[in-house]
Amino acid sequence: MTTRLDVNGRTLEVSSAEDTPLLYVLRDELGLNGAKYGCGLGQCGACTVLVGDQAVFSCATPLSMVAGKKVTTLEGLGTLDHPGRMQRAFIEEQAAQCGFCIPGMIMRAEALLRDNPHPGAKQIREALHPNLCRCGTHMRILRAVARAAKA
């Protein structure tokens, strides 16, 4: 049995079992490695993608829950040659150290700006609360989101 998915604007048929976490489908079946496996419990945010315009933990979201819905991953925001506004802001602020959390941070921040194009500093902090960074580039991440909001 296959499931129809809309990923980054393309309609795809995937063959993973319905209870497979979306993250595994993205990485293992579709080769979209932007979203990362961190905790597997929806607690660290490294796996964050968009469903519609909302940030979700793809590791805790089964395929059955997103069938037919619009999924956007890091790859859907831009390319190496043409990074999207949020990706550009993260590059310009050099917000990554090890970089593992960054795709999730970018997707969470993207969801914030889609909901609120001009967030204040406090709103940015609150919105990013579900995502963890273990290296400590938090201040640069916050600056990057603020920069993207001004872009």
Add this chain to the structure above:
Amino acid sequence: MNRTRWWNVGAGALALAVAGSCATGGQAPVARLAAPPAPASFDAALVARGAELAAAGNCRGCHTPPGARAYSGGLPLKTPFGTLYTSNITPDPGTGIGRWSEEAFRRAMREGIGRDGEHLYPAFPYDHYTLVTDADDRAIYAYLMTRPPVVSRPPANQLVFPFNVRSAIGAWKKLYFHPGPYEPDPAHDAQWNRGKYLTEGLGHCSGCHSPRNALQAEERGRHMDGGEAEGWHAYALNERSATPDAWTVDAMHAYLRRGWAVDHGVARGPMAGVTRELAQAGDADVRAMSVYLVALMGEAKRAAPAPKAAGDSRAARLYEGACAACHDGTGALPFGGIAFEHSIGIAGEDARNPANVVLYGLPAADGQASPVMPGYAGALSDAELVDLLAYLRGRFSDRPAWNDLAQQVAEARKAGPGIARQSAGGTGTNPARAAEGR
């Protein structure tokens, strides 16, 4: 709120306005102290006792907004009549209660009268605190007056007429306020009486766990029938309780003290703040409350129903994919999810709580182990959530379907995470001890 209820509010408001015009405007002021009493003037044991009692009353819950300093007030309380802001009860002389004498404090607790003699809004639950003894009021006063003073003036209340007129509260009190100390019931032992005194007095449990009428007074004939708090359902705590597994005193004690119990699950929503405070209350006091509450729910023997067959609906597949990995009953509480046949969320009289939990999850506690759950607000549509909750109800409880499920889900979505943003707190225990408190 439906149209009939609004009509009742309107009629009630009119009655209150008329009654208010003939009601007394309050009482004489109690003289200001020249300065806050020196903290060292209070006996340390009395202060320690006061700390336990203030925790039993969850003073912090209303008098400390998230992120604010303890007891500094300013938390907005939304009522059908507008927004009230809680007061600063630190001993700051200008903005807190630093110049309140013990007599003024006791009068506020017992009669709902401020130091200046004005009626206090019954959002401050003096309809319960009136039961508190002089000795316990003295200890709480000693505790509050030895807290760090915080300069913080809460915003002005924003209430509609006639609720913005203090004398109208006098009319409300004539209708609904029954002052008087706790009268022990000789048919029960001292522990039960202590439990009732705390549950109905300081604990003011029925403030949330009883339904309220159009003027926000607890309905007298429906004590502990279940009520509402901040967009969450407060379950019935009497013989109407829908708990799948009968509560024991040990289980209730464990739940109240540490926020979870095997076979019953984890405190969440506004109750999480209550159990965080009860962890600091006197152990014998919490046990007495447990004795009283379990007696109130009755001794009925019950056991969770066996789950029905899984079926092959879309909701069944959502359950298998998203819920079962944690909630299949193989992981021990509090870090594993409760098996739904034991969950009052699924068996309860109202779908609002499971809707809140599925949408907004359980955020992790800072710096300690805690139960966690990811929220599904981003991934689930309202229709899917309705299907999922109906499936869980049908499969894991022996109760009839919720009849206002779609409305509850829509309201939970519209209200947003609110208090669900706050962690339910740590568990203060390790998973190896999870079998305790059965």
